[in-house]
């Protein structure tokens with residue numbers, strides 16, 4: 736089994752570092768948000784034990800097995816500060832062999848609409864699609880139909896929406912329709928299609 740040490744990604748406005756046990760209270764509070772329950776597959780209601788299982792299980796195992804790379808989004812600074820959100824990429828296939836990965840994210844309600852998730856996700860996809868980084872050949876994005884905020888983030892990063900898949904993804908026992916899109920290593924990292932007019936009604 737290979738093991739990758741979690742590392743920090745940073746830009747002017749965000750610092751991404753691995754979520755740890757010290758973040759459990761904050762993660763539990765944020766994931767109780769109704770929008771996170773509505774648009775993701777996290778447990779609902781979300782408990783402290785769920786947050787603990789997330790950091791000690793999925794996050795730690797993901798880094799150790801190089802299957803799933805998760806970062807907490809924080810303010811820039813030396814030390815690990817408040818959790819503003821979470822961003823990660825979940826891979827399929829073996830390292831080095833035409834590997835693809837799915838981008839995922841959520842933001843704390845008070846941190847939304849400041850461009851922080853887009854900036855954080857950009858750092859992650861830049862690393863994931865870089866042949867000198869993770870070397871994925873495709874980044875995949877999906878969101879339940881109607882999740883315009885998530886779609887907007889993917890759109891700003893250059894993801895191309897490739898369609899709507901009916902009953903694509905299971906959320907707490909129910910299959911829901913999803914939008915899917917992709918970003919390839921050579922794609923521009925900026926919008927490649929007009930922002931859909933029907934999104935206006937959702938704002």
Ligand SMILES: CC(C)(COP(=O)(O)OP(=O)(O)OC[C@H]1O[C@@H](n2cnc3c(N)ncnc32)[C@H](O)[C@@H]1OP(=O)(O)O)[C@@H](O)C(=O)NCCC(=O)NCCS
Pocket residue numbers: 770771774775839840841842843846847848849850851852853854877878879882883884885887888934937938
């Ligand atoms: C999706 C989510 C992570 C976005 O986080 P964020 O930090 O607000 O993202 P950003 O600020 O980088 O970008 C959000 C963009 O969506 C836009 N937006 C927000 N709500 C919108 C809506 N209902 N319709 C259209 N656009 C919307 C914002 O205006 C912003 O675009 P802009 O920068 O061009 O103005 C956040 O809304 C969230 O946590 N939602 C619940 C969990 C979730 O849906 N996760 C994704 C699952 S696929």
